[in-house]
Amino acid sequence: MKEKKSDKCEFCGGNLVYATDPKNHRNLTCMFCEESFTTNIYCEKGHYICDNCHSKNPIEIIERICEETNIKDPFKLADLIMKHHKFKVYGPEHHVLTPAVILTALKNNDIKKVNGDDITPFDIKEGIRRASKIPGGWCGFYDSCGAGMGFGIAVSIMTGATPSTNTQRSLANEMTSKSLAKIADNLEHCCKRSVKLAICETLDFLKEKFNIEMNYEHNKCNFSEINDKCEKGKCPFF
Secondary structure, eight states, X not given: OOOEXXXXXXXXXXXXXXXXXXXXXXEEEOTTTOOEEEESEEETTSOOOOHHHHHHHHHHHHHHHHXXXXXXXXXXXXXXXXXXXXXXXXXXXXXXXXXXXXXXXXXXXXXXXXXXXXXXXXXXXXXXXXXXXXXXXXXXXXXXXXXXXXXXXXXXXHHTOOTTOHHHHXXXXXXXXXXXXXXXXXXXXXXXXXXXXXXXXXXXXXXHHHOOOOOXXXXXXXXXXXXXXXXXXXXXXX
């Protein structure tokens, strides 16, 4: 089977290869940290950037903006972060963005956790820490979009879920399943669309399960011009 080429190498701008045949997986050295990895995602010219280095600057951006902002609208906050010049069109930083955006919006709206405690900067950093473990390409190779999973992480933190808390664990999994069902739209993958779709589902979920409402607007997408694979009119945010 011919390997699919799509997206762009952050090092040279060349096409990325998503290798589905094990014989085409490669042992490559990250262009930045110089650590060696076995990978099935690499530049057609042989360049490779590991998930940690790919996400490092964007994660710092997420942490800094979420720590400093008073924005209460999760769509507005997500757009602000994604517009940053160091935040890429695609990548695992979107997995990290999603719990940070929802938890920050809840905090800035003075909404408490289920147990009555405040949502704290530590909780936001914990969401970032958990989501940063979801590798790039998870949507296609492991069948779960990391951006959708990030909202389940946010619900997990908000409810105090652990592997042994039946109701809380179930709510977190339900949130993830709703996000993934919406993201499975048979369109070209787009991290920006996945983030926005999952925010919609999360807001509905918070209202349904916890009677939590936040004021928000989701305006026309700001990223179509920089995404040469944009589905345009097929996308609900175009």
